[in-house]
Amino acid sequence: MPVPAPDDDPAPGPRSGGGRGWLLRLVLAFTFAQGAVSMARPAVSYRALALGADARAVGVIAGVYALLPLFAAVPLGRRTDHGRCAPLLPAGVALIALGCALSGAARSLPAMAAWSGVMGLGHLAFVIGAQSIVARQSAPAERDRDFGHFTMGAALGQLIGPVAAGLLVSEHDGALARTSATALFAAAAVAACSVVSLHRVEHRPAAPGAPGRAAAEAPVEGGAARVPVARILRTRGVGSGILISLAVLSATDVLTAYLPVVGEQRAISPTVIGVLLGLRAAATVACRLVLAPMVALLGRPGLLIGSCLGAGLLCASVALPLPVWALGVVLAALGFCLGVGQPLSMSTVVRAAPGGARSTALALRLTGNRLGQVAAPAGAGALAGVAGTAAPFVLLGGVLLVSSAVAARLPGEARRGPGGEGARAATDEGRPAEASPRARRRRTMG
Numbered sequence: 001m002p003v004p005a006p007d008d009d010p011a012p013g014p015r016s017g018g019g020r021g022w023l024l025r026l027v028l029a030f031t032f033a034q035g036a037v038s039m040a041r042p043a044v045s046y047r048a049l050a051l052g053a054d055a056r057a058v059g060v061i062a063g064v065y066a067l068l069p070l071f072a073a074v075p076l077g078r079r080t081d082h083g084r085c086a087p088l089l090p091a092g093v094a095l096i097a098l099g100c101a102l103s104g105a106a107r108s109l110p111a112m113a114a115w116s117g118v119m120g121l122g123h124l125a126f127v128i129g130a131q132s133i134v135a136r137q138s139a140p141a142e143r144d145r146d147f148g149h150f151t152m153g154a155a156l157g158q159l160i161g162p163v164a165a166g167l168l169v170s171e172h173d174g175a176l177a178r179t180s181a182t183a184l185f186a187a188a189a190v191a192a193c194s195v196v197s198l199h200r201v202e203h204r205p206a207a208p209g210a211p212g213r214a215a216a217e218a219p220v221e222g223g224a225a226r227v228p229v230a231r232i233l234r235t236r237g238v239g240s241g242i243l244i245s246l247a248v249l250s251a252t253d254v255l256t257a258y259l260p261v262v263g264e265q266r267a268i269s270p271t272v273i274g275v276l277l278g279l280r281a282a283a284t285v286a287c288r289l290v291l292a293p294m295v296a297l298l299g300r301p302g303l304l305i306g307s308c309l310g311a312g313l314l315c316a317s318v319a320l321p322l323p324v325w326a327l328g329v330v331l332a333a334l335g336f337c338l339g340v341g342q343p344l345s346m347s348t349v350v351r352a353a354p355g356g357a358r359s360t361a362l363a364l365r366l367t368g369n370r371l372g373q374v375a376a377p378a379g380a381g382a383l384a385g386v387a388g389t390a391a392p393f394v395l396l397g398g399v400l401l402v403s404s405a406v407a408a409r410l411p412g413e414a415r416r417g418p419g420g421e422g423a424r425a426a427t428d429e430g431r432p433a434e435a436s437p438r439a440r441r442r443r444t445m446g
Contacts, residue, residue: 022137023146025197026130029089030153031160032194033096036187037123038161040100041065043183044119046169047103048112050177061113066373068117069124073370076125077363078226080132085359086202088129090195095122097191104184124366132359133202135350143350144300147343148291155288155339159281161187162256166274227357229364237352238361240406241345242368244304247403248341249369250376251315251396255280255334258380259318261389268324276328280335287339300344301410307340308404316397319390341403348410 044065045058053061080088099119106112130150138146168183169176233239256277263273294303314334322330345365353361380392 022201023134023149025199026133026201027149027153029093029194029197029201030126030130030150031156032190032197033093033123033126034154034157035161035164036096036100036157036191036194037119038158039165039190040096040103040119040161040184040187042162042165043169043180043187044103044112044116046176047106047180047184048109050180051107051109051112053109053112057109061109061116063374064113064117065120066370067120069120070367070370070374072121073124073128073363073367074229074360076128077132077360080128080359080363084202085129085132085136086198088125089198089201092122092124092126092129093191093194093198095119095125097188098122100184100188100191104181104188120370124370127366128359128363130201131346131362135346135358135362137202140351143347144295144344145292147346148288151339151343151346152285152288154342155281155284159278159285161190163274163278164190227354227360229360232353232357232361232364235352235354235361237410238349238364240410241348241352242365243406244308244341244348244403245345245365246368246372247308247396247399248311248338248345250372251311251400252338253373254376254380254392254396255315255318255331258389258392262318265389266321268327272324276324276331279328280331280338283332283335284339287336288343291340291343294340295344300348301407303340304344304348304407304410305404307337308400308407311337311341312397312400312404314397315400316394318393 041062044061048058048061076088095118099115099117099122103112103115103119106115131147134146134150135143164186165183168179168186170179233242259277260273263269263276268276298306311334314330314337317330318327318334346362349361349365350358376396380395383391383395
C-alpha cells in the first residue's frame with residue numbers, strides 16, 4: 001500500500017484545529033501585555049525620579065528589567081519544548097501585573113529595581129510561550145505571515161502604551177510621584193485584560209497519526225534527549241537570526257531612548273517627538289500587515305537583506321540636522337524597515353533550529369534581545385558622552401549594515417538539507433522524513 005510522503009500530506013496547522021481564531025486571540029492578548037509593559041517602563045523611570053534617583057540609578061533600574069530574564073530564558077524554553085506552552089501565558093501576565101502594581105506602591109529604589117525585574121520576567125515568560133504556540137501551530141508555509149501578525153500585537157502595544165503613560169504622568173505641582181504610581185496601577189490593569197483573550201489559544205495534540213491533528217509540531221516527550229545549546233547555536237541560520245533580531249531591537253530601543261535628547265538639542269518639542277515616535281510605531285504596524293506579500297515577492301533572505309540595509313542607512317541619517325518634516329519621513333521609513341526584522345528572525349530561527357529544540361532556540365533569540373537591551377543603551381550612553389548624541393545612531397546604522405551582510409548568508413528558500421524544515425515536517429508529526437519522489441517510489445514498490 002503506498003505510503004504518502006510528507007509533501008503529499010495536508011499542511012498541518014491551525015486550519016485543522018478550528019480556524020485562525022487562536023491567532024487573533026493571541027494577538028489581542030499580546031497587545032494588552034505589551035501595551036502594559038510599554039506603559040509601565042517610562043512610568044517606572046518617572047517613579048524612580050520622584051523617589052530621588054539620578055540618571056545612573058534610572059539606568060540601573062531599567063537594566064534590571066532586561067538582566068534578570070537572561071537567566072530564565074533557556075530553562076523556560078526547555079520546559080516549553082517538553083510540554084505545553086499555554087500555561088506560561090497567564091503566569092507571565094500575572095508577573096507583569098504584579099511587577100507594575102508593586103512598582104507603583106514601592107517606596108525605595110531597590111524595591112523599584114526588584115519589581116522591574118519581576119515585570120521583565122513576566123514579559124519573557126509570556127513571549128516565550130506565545131512565540132512557541134505560533135511556531136508549533138502554524139504550517140511551515142504560513143509561519144512568516146503568522147509571526148508577522150503576532151508581532152503586530154507588540155507594535156500596537158508599543159504605539160499605545162507610551163502615549164497612555166504620557167497622558168497619565170504629570171510633574172506639575174509636585175505630582176510626579178502620585179501620577180507615575182497611577183500610571184503603573186493602570187498598567188497592571190491593562191496587563192490583566194489580556195487574560196480575557198487567552199482561552200483556547202493552544203490546541204491539545206492528538207494521538208500520533210490521528211486525523212485532524214491540530215498542531216504543526218507536537219511537544220517533545222519528557223524523556224527525549226535535549227539538544228545542547230551549543231549545537232543549537234551552531235546550526236546554520238540560528239545565530240544569524242539571533243544577531244539580526246538583536247540589531248533591530250537595539251536600534252528600536254536606542255531610538256526611543258535618545259530621540260528625545262536629539263529633540264532637546266534641536267529645539268523640537270516633546271509633543272512633536274512623541275508624534276514622531278508614534279509615526280515610527282505606526283509604520284511598523286503597517287509593515288507587518290503586508291509582510292506575507294513582501295516575503296512572497298522577495299523571499300525571506302532578500303527581504304531581510306533589503307530591510308536591514310535600508311534601516312542602517314536611515315538610522316545613520318537621523319544624526320543629520322534634518323528639518324522636522326524630513327525627520328518624520330526618515331522615521332516612518334525606518335519604522336517600516338525595522339518592522340521586518342523581528343517576525344522574520346523568529347521564523348528564521350524556527351526553520352533552522354533542530355527538531356525538538358524550537359522553543360529553546362526562540363528563548364536563545366530572546367536572550368540575545370535582552371543582552372542587546374542591556375548593552376545597547378549603556379554603550380550608546382558612553383558613546384554619546386564622548387562623541388555627542390548623534391553618534392549612537394551612526395554606530396547602530398553600522399550594526400544594521402553588518403546584519404544585512406549576515407542576512408546574505410542565510411540559507412535560500414529552496415534549501416532543505418538534513419534537519420531542515422522540509423525534512424522535519426513529517427518527523428515533527430512522528431512520521432519518517434522521506435520527502436523525495438524517488439524515496440516514495442522505493443517505499444511503494446517495497
